[in-house]
Amino acid sequence: MKPITYYIFLVLLVSLVSCKQTKVERTNKNNLEHPRLLLTASGVKEIKNNLGTIPLFDNTLSEIKKEVDTEIKKGIDVPIPKDLSGGYTHTTHKKNFITLQKAGVLYQILNDVNYAEYVKQMLLSYAKIYPTLPVHPKERSYARGKIFWQCLNDANWLVYVSQAYDCVYNYLSVEERKIIENDLLIPVANYISIENPQFFNRIHNHSTWGTVAVGMLALVLDNDELLQRALYGIPSDNLSEDMRDNDGGYIKKDRQDVGFLANLEEPFSPDGYYTEGPYYQRYAMYPFLVFAQALQNNKPDLKIFNHKNSVLLNGVTALINLSNKNGEFFTLNDAQKGMSIKSNAVVTAVDIAYKSGNKNPALLSIAQQQNKVTLDDAGLAVALDLTKNIQKPFVKKSVEYTDGNDGKQGAVGVLRLKDLELVFKYTSHGLSHGHYDKLSYSFFNNGDEVAQDYGMARYVNIEQKGGGNYLKENKTWSKQTIAHNTITQNQQSHFNGKYKIASEKHSDRYLFDVNNPNIKIASAKDNNAYNKTSLHRTLALIHEETLNSTFLLDIFKISSNKTHSYDLPLHYLGQLIQTNFDYQKHQNPKVFGTQNGYQHLYEEANYQTKNENISTTWLHKNKLYTYTTLANEKDSLFLTRIGANDPDYNLRSEPSFIHRKKGNNILFTGVLEPHGSYNTSTELATNAYSHIKEIKTIVNTQYYTAVEITFNNKVSKMFVIANNNNDSKIEHELDIQNKKITWTGTYTYIEIH
Structure with a gap:
């Protein structure tokens, strides 16, 4: 000992x-x-x-x-x-x-x-x-x-x-x-419950806590009436069928649609993804898991851990995979940055999942990181097995989690390559905590968020900030489309910021392929965010062996029946170092717009482009990044910063780069590249300049998009994607610059010079 x-x-x-x-x-x-x-x-x-x-x-x-x-x-x-x-x-x-x-x-x-x-x-x-x-x-x-x-x-x-x-x-x-x-x-x-059916009879994390509260007491008292109420809800004859309350949950008359089992069924996809996002999944997993364990101990005939193909156990694995290298949860939908797998709720979830699942030794390594266990049967099981040294590393790989109770309401894709992590959101709305951000992404390097999702406007349990609750800026900024790294049409948020419409729609998975060791790719479409406008975004993490460098390629294709104005922001974190364009900085920053989140942005500088490559370099946590995008004649670029119309300083003052194009068939092409570092001790910068010399659009039709990337080492590569056929077995043939290119599958990445 x-x-x-x-x-x-x-x-x-x-x-x-x-x-x-x-x-x-x-x-x-x-x-x-x-x-x-x-x-x-x-x-x-x-x-x-x-x-x-x-x-x-x-x-x-x-x-x-x-x-x-x-x-x-x-x-x-x-x-x-x-x-x-x-x-x-x-x-x-x-x-x-x-x-x-x-x-x-x-x-x-x-x-x-x-x-x-x-x-x-x-x-x-x-x-x-x-x-x-x-x-x-x-x-x-x-x-x-x-x-x-x-x-x-x-x-x-x-x-x-x-x-x-x-x-x-x-x-x-x-x-x-x-x-x-x-x-x-x-x-x-x-x-x-009985006195607040609008709280209890819902599909929402709120009602999960409510049903579990009643259910846990029912098991202590051996009270079957309370247990039935917890499992199946209460009749609500005074409420209209399928009425949606102001907070975004459901209130239904049919007991089959409410209660603990319905909350276990509806918000989870078969993969274990919880539609409100990992922040609220972490919050809800505590009541889900503790009641499940209590039911297993007292009502084993329910076989609760087998429900919906072991969705609760799958949910614990999904939750861990939806955290970055440092164990912090990705900020999908309403979420506070920094919440991590070390939270007490996740400690409970991991311990119970280990004991009541198949005793996955990878969960033991998570328990080691958490450095504590629950003081109960599950915590004992984990602690005992850790003394046997049978734990194995929990390896976070590229993974796609479907959304919707049937797994058919879009998905979230996580791409991981070398030290880079990318989270691509093509899900359903996510109930009341959802944001209007179809096809948005966030980007991490070695656990540090570089291209950010803002998260929520809330300082949880800090009384001075709105009583610790959601601030009004959560609706006016955080939920709005412009607050995310995705397209805004005519300065309007997706679905015009209407929850009722957004909650009925979802994006569609097009491609998720992580089989190539040097390319991890996800592609998705959305035809609902704007009327008669189709959005198709492809994101690929590519390791370029000739440079020993890994970067993000972003291809965003937009088709509409009319001419519109499109804004694509990049909400980066860090200090601007250099641009290759002569922007005009305003003496007095002006408010960027009047509504849909634009009212919270200051326009600090702008630039009218030619047909050219535009690059912006910044420094974040002693690492250098460059974003290069292809601009056309009469595009507009804006350097903006959060903070306008924010008298109480509720929002963080952080920068963004916004690229505006006008037309009816638009293509945004960009490369985000980590390429260097700065040593504050030696005061030396290494690889301070981007490896990208030029990017060009070679083909952009209904059927194919081809982008050429030329590096400073004179190597040129071409990325080609089929826009309307995602069959991995189909052979494609395309004439590009008097060359016939053939490949099998949805995309190819080849050297052309």
Whole structure:
């Protein structure tokens, strides 16, 4: 036994022996074994038998014990609710339910009744005030809670508190249980469900939390009526069929369309992609997985982990793959940058997926990165197997995840080559958290975001910024098309920014091919974002062996029945170093537009082009990048920056490069190339200039697009794609510059000189 592990073991042993009181068991009126949710009675025994020999579990236990002991010393605080997110009462109640769950677990593992007494007194304090609590005074939510400003947080509270109650159930007297259940737990469950069907009867992460809250309590109490409500929802005869609420979820009369099982069925594709995007998938995976594990422990006949071809287990793998090299989730739809696989929700998801799946050893390596486990049966399984050194690396490869419950509503493609990662979005809208950004992308180099997706305009739980909730700029900027790296027509957002229309449409996968070790390619089409306009975008990561350099090729083809103005932004991160064009910088930046997100951009400089290659070089985290694009006569270029019409500085002040073309058949062609670095210690730049000498469009017809790239080493390559036939077995023949080119499949990349 290692010294530090032995020390932890001794500390725990002393704690066990020196407790003034031991675990107290009382009569169980239902003759049920507790705990019985995630931590089970048999699991408790196994944990105790292994304490001191499972370093990751022991360390986690030690840290949580310190955390909970600190909170217990502060005393019990159950304030009357009044604040939005980030305020004192909100933060206190959130801290309470997290601490309660942990204290309950510590009681079971350490046999220390101080933890059970803390849980009991806290729950009795809540039971004393809850019957008199009015609806929360803040009126921002479509479904106001009582403990919190929205029912969502009340549901969070009940999910965690149900686990705490399960752990101390046998410690409580029959009278204490009666008070806690009748004055607190069951009323909370009824309030977030029966009294708020607009919250509960939905397809949305909100209702997932709601149904799981009711379901977890149902399993603790062995209450079949509550369990049926959780699994299948409640009838809503007073609501119209298929009514869509203001927050973007569904409210339906048919119980088959709501409840936990419907939320498990509808938002997930068969691949495990969650339509709201990885940020909210991370948030929803906690209730999905904890309830699934609790159901598996208590209702094994449901075979919940087999549901929809093991979609929950697939979802955990998908979630990890939808993070960058550093483990941070890609910001698809509403998302806060920096959220990662180290979040507590993902720790829970990984542990449960490992235990209840096929014990994939690659998940053990993720648990190592997380450096903690859950203090329950699943966490024990992970910690035990890590002591056997059977873990394998979780290798993130290029992958495509379909969207829609049937996998037929577009997809998201992740291309990975060398140190580069590209995320290409051709999905459905993504419910209320979706953005108007068909065929958009973001680009990473060695884990650093270079061409960004802005994410959401929100400072979560920072009270000074709108009560920690979504800011108005989330709708006026973050969701708008111009805020993303994709096409805007006539300065209008996709679907005119109308949620009802956007939620009925999706983009279509055209090609996803990652079989070539030097080329990873994704191509998709959208015929819905604008009326009578077809969009077709092809993105390819290409490793050019003659240069030992890897770059992104972007071909965006647009066809319409009328002449329109098209803007293609590149939202890059970093400091502008150089351009090869003489832009005119304005003395006083002017607002770029009046609506659809344009009102939040400053136009800092502009340039009217000729038929020429345009290049822009910038420095980001000591790495140099150049974007080269082919411009035509009378195109316009704009150097812009976020921040206009933002009196409260809610938006980050970040730059973008916008290329504007006019016409009815338009082709945007660009190359984004990482090519150099800057050493701040030696003050030397290496490979400071792009390897791209010139890009040219050779062919652009309904059937084919061919682009020639000439490098500084005098090598010229041509990329050709068939625009209307994606059959990988079809042979193509094309005459280009008096040369006959033949190939099999949708595309080819060949040397031409």
